[in-house]
Amino acid sequence: MNTALESIDVNRESGPQRPVVEGLRQNPAQMIGDGIKGAFRIGQTAAVVGGQGVRWLRGDRPSTPHLVRDTFERLGATYVKLGQFIASSPTFFPREYVEEFQHCLDQTRPLPYSVMEGILREELGSAVDTEFTRIDRTPLASASIAQVHGARLKSGEEVVLKIQKPGVSTILLTDLNFLYVSARIVETLAPKLAWTSMSGVIQEIQRTMMEECDFVQEANNLEAFREFLDRTGNTEATVPAVYRDLSTRRVLTMERFQGVSLTDLDSIRRYSDDPERTLITAMNTWFASLTQCDFFHADVHAGNLMVLEDGRVGFIDFGIVGRIKPDTWTAVSDFMGALMSADFEKMADAMTRIGVTREGVDVSALARDLSGLQEHMDAVVPPDIEMMDMDVTELSGRTEDDVNDLLMDLVRIGENHGLHFPREFALLIKQFLYFDRYVHILAPEMDMFLDERLNMLQ
Incomplete structure (x- = not known):
């Protein structure tokens, strides 16, 4: 053999x-x-x-x-x-x-x-x-x-x-x-x-x-x-x-593995008496991997996170992983916090630390252009009650569309100001936005960036 x-x-x-x-x-x-x-x-x-x-x-x-x-x-x-x-x-x-x-x-x-x-x-x-x-x-x-x-x-x-x-x-x-x-x-x-x-x-x-x-x-x-x-x-x-x-x-x-998708709320309740805590476990595990593992799972869509019959969170399919330097992760974390709070000045500052440029960037001008994405950001970030009745495939597809549209707009604006971003930037932001959508499904009252149970900078 x-x-x-x-x-x-x-x-x-x-x-x-x-x-x-x-x-x-x-x-x-x-x-x-x-x-x-x-x-x-x-x-x-x-x-x-x-x-x-x-x-x-x-x-x-x-x-x-x-x-x-x-x-x-x-x-x-x-x-x-x-x-x-x-x-x-x-x-x-x-x-x-x-x-x-x-x-x-x-x-x-x-x-x-x-x-x-x-x-x-x-x-x-x-x-x-x-x-x-x-x-x-x-x-x-x-x-x-x-x-x-x-x-x-x-x-x-x-x-x-x-x-x-x-x-x-x-x-x-x-x-x-x-x-x-x-x-x-x-x-x-x-x-x-x-x-x-x-x-x-x-x-x-x-x-x-x-x-x-x-x-x-x-x-x-x-x-x-x-x-x-x-x-x-x-x-x-x-x-x-x-x-x-x-x-x-x-x-x-x-x-x-025997279990159900992380977004299958009705089925999750058979294996977990606290779906919100289960989601926090998934998120904290992923956040910790950014700084304490050699790589992070770069495809946490709805089909790759499971709630197992014993209540544990199962991560599957590690064919696609990403790697990131600590200083880049800090800048991405700052960017995501600013994105969720719609603080465009901080978003612009973080983007200049993430991207690569051959020239100086006018942060104020970049912030003004980013502010034009407010409506598009609202389509990705706020809860969407209708999605509660969607199956995993439909939810994943709609999430993919919203996430990629927002990513493309962010990248386009950055490039208009001379910024070029590493692929890990898109991979990280996409995973963040997946998790944010899961928050609105499983724990709609939780603030992803203020909840003390979440350890984003472990």
Whole structure:
């Protein structure tokens, strides 16, 4: 049985990296095979782009953002993930593209179990027969990179198997290297674009996407977060246990949580007699991770926070994490406090400490422009009673729209004043706004920034 090849240090340098699959050892035959697959992928990409060009010449001419999204979805895994990166990165991309790529869904038609079983047997060998009494043929979920199947171990534990789809790593590496080289060429031919650092953006995408398809890294994230919980004495929150002997770079075997979404108020009451306290536990756990863990969970939407049957808060899906420096976190915290109290002068001051600029910023002028967002801020921050009857998917979608609209406006105003923001800024603000919405659902009388039970600066 092939177990996880090499543990990846979560404390490693987190700056931009070229796409390298660490720990894989390829023989010459494998390298030749990957080279052939890579050449085929380039040909496949050219065919898709060429087909789109033919449709355009024949008169099928949607808007450029829509055309790009449609092309990305036809190109598959890498470009779907790239589309999602664009949708969640208003600090990097134009508003019309961020809005269009909100529709880039990472829900794909499931592959037959026989295909996924082939990956399982390649990775786990005879353990597929000796360690499991049941593996569900119908997946719980299917996305561009992986499928998730329920299973049961011979020891009786219920688990989930996250299985990477075949050929994903080769496709990712080929596509990402192609994009990186293309970006470098564009920057060379158009030096004025150097300030936007297109190649730097591609490298960030490379790092993010390669980490997401490396299940050893996700296992490390889960265990590092569990260690953080243990070290801080936090017994009210948890993460799924990882079965290392049954996990590899392409297969992740985890404990299966039983519970409900954090926003399912009626169901939460079955497991918690104090939903407000449960929310505070979730928020304090996340706040503490910003300063006491090597990373923070960067996708706390309604589907990734659960209230378990024993009342604990379960954090799931650590494929996307962020890292932030302490001084940046302090500035973001100041910004969020000012945002919630509509103090535009303080918002402007905090933004100048978060963003990168080549010139001085007129803080008063920036504050005046920010004050124009008051109505938009009210759409995100105040309670919306109608949302109480929405299911998790509907709530998550509406929250995403409101949050991204506000983020794009904030970024646009900042850029008009010469400020450029790191992607972590958008990731952090988005998580804050998720939590603020959860406050209005579960604890509408609580003030997120004044409540003494919340420890935002731990």
